[in-house]
Amino acid sequence: MTSPGAPKRSWLSSFASAMAPVAPEDDGQPITRPVTIWVATVFAVLGAVVFVLQGGAVLITLNSQLASESVLYQEQYDKAVVQCTTYVGGVGTAVPSTAVAPTSVSGPLTAESFIEQCQALPERALTPELLSSVRTQAIVINVVTMIIGLAGVVGGIFLRQGLKWARRTIMAASVVALLLALLFNVASLFLLVANLLMIIGMVLCYVGKGGLFFLRVAQRRQKH
Incomplete structure (x- = not known):
């Protein structure tokens, strides 16, 4: 009997192996940060700052935005009531x-399913409960947006130290x-x-060099 040959590796596994850096023996010399790490730090922090600014800007102007949107919504709602009437x-x-649905209408409601839209219209009235729900959702989403940004800033800053948790923090922030x-x-x-x-x-x-830097830092930490 002939022994079975080695299992074939997929192209994805081969690519991952080729991209994974292999750390050389630690020579005890100071570990120099490659340019890649500085670029990664700038990119991560810059992107994270945008999240912080975006979330913060929306929270600061939330009341005025809701007031403006409420006026527009109420205007459209009133026009829809006039249409149905x-x-x-x-x-x-x-x-x-x-009631017979019109074949063509002019206004916020469309001719398609016109009667159903009119029957459901009271449920779409702008109530304090609806406004509160919209406001709460906006606050939660933008607070999460700011948290993503803050996590990214912290992770980005500590990328320079070669800390594994820093790049994992960036990964988690990106996924969220x-x-x-x-x-x-x-x-x-x-x-x-x-x-x-x-x-x-x-x-x-x-x-590349960024991954190699993290490996060398991990090696050095294990020795100490």
């Missing part, structure tokens, strides 16, 4: 069962930022670019 005789339970964008649609051009900067900074600390 004009075409089907009212809103909510006041819409008669014999992506989840925030996907789940709550919290995405602007500034935040997307900022998160990209943090991700680039993190990657630079795992590959």
Whole structure:
């Protein structure tokens, strides 16, 4: 019988092995930070600062923004009530069962499912409870945005020391930022670019000279 050959490695495994730096023997000389680490630090901190500024700016102007949005919402709501009253005789339970939807309308409501929209209109009224819910959600999201930024700033600063927890902090901040964008649609051009900067900074600390720097620092710490 012939012995089975060595299992074939996937191209992804080969690529990961090729990219993973191998630390040489510690020669006891001072460890010099490569330019890659400085670039990673700048990228990570710069991206994180954008998150802090974005979240802080929204929190500072939240009341005025909500007031402005409330006025616009109420105007659209009032126009929708006028539409329903004009075409089907009212809103909510006041819409008669014999009402016929118009083929074309002009206003915030569309002709498609017009009667259903009018029947559900009272549920969309601008109430204090709705405003409070919107305000609470905005506060939570932007506080989380600031926390992401602060974590990124701290992690970015300590990347220069070659500390593993620093690059893991950047990774965690980037992942949370992506989840925030996907789940709550919290995405602007500034935040997307900022998160990209943090991700680039993190990657630079795992590959090439940046990854080698972290390995050498870890080796030195194990000896002491």
